[in-house]
Amino acid sequence: MSLVVHKYGGSSVANAERILHVAKRIVAARDTGQQVVAVVSAMGDTTDELISLAYEVARQPDPRELDLLLSTGEVVSCTLVAMALRSLGYASISLTGAQAGIRTDTIHGRAQIAGVDAHRLKRELDEGKLVIVAGFQGTNDDMDVTTLGRGGSDTTAVAVAATLGATRCEVYTDVAGIYTADPRIVPDARKLDEVSYEEMLELASYGAKMHPRSIELAAVYNVPVYVASSFVEEPGTLIHGEAKTMEHRIKVTGIAHERGVAKVTVRGVRDQPGVAASLFEPLAAQGISVDTIVQNTGVEQLSDISFTVESRDLDKATELVQKSLGSLQAHLVTEDSLAKVSIVGAGMQNAPGYAARMFRALSDAGVNIDMITTSEIRITCIVHESAVEHSVQSLHRAFQLAQETSGSSH
């Protein structure tokens, strides 16, 4: 019997009515002859409410306690789904992260899955049960509950699918799939039938917001991920690594964007070994994620180094860089309210002209480009945040993504 893993987000289990609807979806999959494991998130705003409660009793809630507190949200929803399934006449059992054998490291709040001990999962499946697993959580070696941080439940679902050899992992959410651009910005954005893991990693910032970590895990274990809506009955998007996605490509798949970007520029750095390390090591130590980095060497061996961070990290980053500059004769300039706009498509690197087309489109739209970076399958421009919508719309039009024939992935 083949096995499928479902994952339902918080909005899909927000109340009793939605939970019964989810139960019916699981039953429908079962009735096609499949074994089903469903991973669920906490109901609606439960997690936010629990966090508020924690901050009411402590200015800085202890991470270990916060994890145990937050883990209850997913336990509540998974037991309710299991009850609903039983009330429909189907054998079912809910498992906490601990019971499902989700083993993690000990970093509370953003634990990584170390492995899945599938002993209990397999036993329950062998007994013919529909198994509902609490997402977002696991336990460390001390039996303490950990939570997986952002994208946690998606990651649980992919890890369980990989461990059990599921045919695919189906992620049900409140959007219908992956689009060529954010439909709220580009009304004629088109839903993609399929997309490669690599493209999805670049597109992850809009549409079905799947966290890159779950996509990376899916890519490593080659688990096909199907993203669709639990609210409407229409086809979603399959994220997978099939060769045909790569070969039949017409180059640009979609336009990604991300707001809340800030830039730090260090001017007049003497170009000597170890300078970059002395700047970035303190940031890494504080958990500040540095994104785009650009360095230009100018006159007299003096360099300008610019990099971007999330806006919310700007103050801390500025403080840390200021400290590092103590020994360097250089000065600091920061800029906030920036955004990233990217064109994404497999194989773009080997096809000339895409970068030029992108810059021309932005120029025609009157958008000033602050920084440029590229990867294998992406060209990104940093622009002012106020220009995001206009940029995305212009690029979507310039690369004719609204038409199936032009931006299609097959």
Place this chain on the structure above:
Amino acid sequence: MSLVVHKYGGSSVANAERILHVAKRIVAARDTGQQVVAVVSAMGDTTDELISLAYEVARQPDPRELDLLLSTGEVVSCTLVAMALRSLGYASISLTGAQAGIRTDTIHGRAQIAGVDAHRLKRELDEGKLVIVAGFQGTNDDMDVTTLGRGGSDTTAVAVAATLGATRCEVYTDVAGIYTADPRIVPDARKLDEVSYEEMLELASYGAKMHPRSIELAAVYNVPVYVASSFVEEPGTLIHGEAKTMEHRIKVTGIAHERGVAKVTVRGVRDQPGVAASLFEPLAAQGISVDTIVQNTGVEQLSDISFTVESRDLDKATELVQKSLGSLQAHLVTEDSLAKVSIVGAGMQNAPGYAARMFRALSDAGVNIDMITTSEIRITCIVHESAVEHSVQSLHRAFQLAQETSGSSH
């Protein structure tokens, strides 16, 4: 270092403000040089809300799922108390029932504690931490979460106190101790300084509502239990087995009462072996608790058997007895809206005249007595529910319990 176990009920941890207050109480105990383990119930009405949610998704929620669902309530409150303690600068850790080593049988909804594996509890205490334990829950051998049913958190507290050899178990609730009668009925009811386990078992139906199972456990392991309010600073009542309680007794300690009693009478049962068994075995099998049983043998070897059950069990009990009567030539009479009124006091059995005084007081008050039963330390009359308040008030007056000199336990 001596160890004390605290227990805080749902009203004591109903919101952030109350939780911070509880944290301060725990800290105060710590600052007197004691180790503290605190067992907490779920916040306010959490358990009822979770039960409602379960009945929204399933007509008959699965007991195993319901237990896992309900267990989250105590996990939430114990993490919040631990966070509050840390915010006050005290090392603290919360433990779920599983983490605290509370091992139970597998009867979901009303599991019994099989034992406490105190390994983790001791380790955390040895590290100098204040340990907060989720009450009302444990795990069975399959790592499935069970709940302990009524009186569960009190029972957790007493079991932990017994296992760790605590000097005493302090149960904090919204009433200030054990009274000579329900203060809502008898305004001049007096709070007792101390009471024996045996008396407490009989008095358990009012005042600080401690479930008999926790008192029984305390008696077996000789754990002194101190019941007091977490809302006001005044002395509570010590429940213990000290000899002086027994010896200096002036006989009646208090008046207990219980509403919601129903009576089933089987008339004209031929007195032959096995009749009682055939009536009561089916009730036991369905988990219906039979309380008072009275049998009178009358003319021609025909007996009347009467027994009481909780009102909510009356329909089911009637149905089961009706079935059992199939082979017996007897008929059934039921009566609802009854209540029990008892006088309680150690050593009453050996002091004549108390029963007579009780019946006289009720008679003078115009209360009709339906049934009478007695135990070592209690005389109980079944009366009509409408006569409860009047009966309790009359008995409280008749035995002069409002005066320290007359009803005192020392």
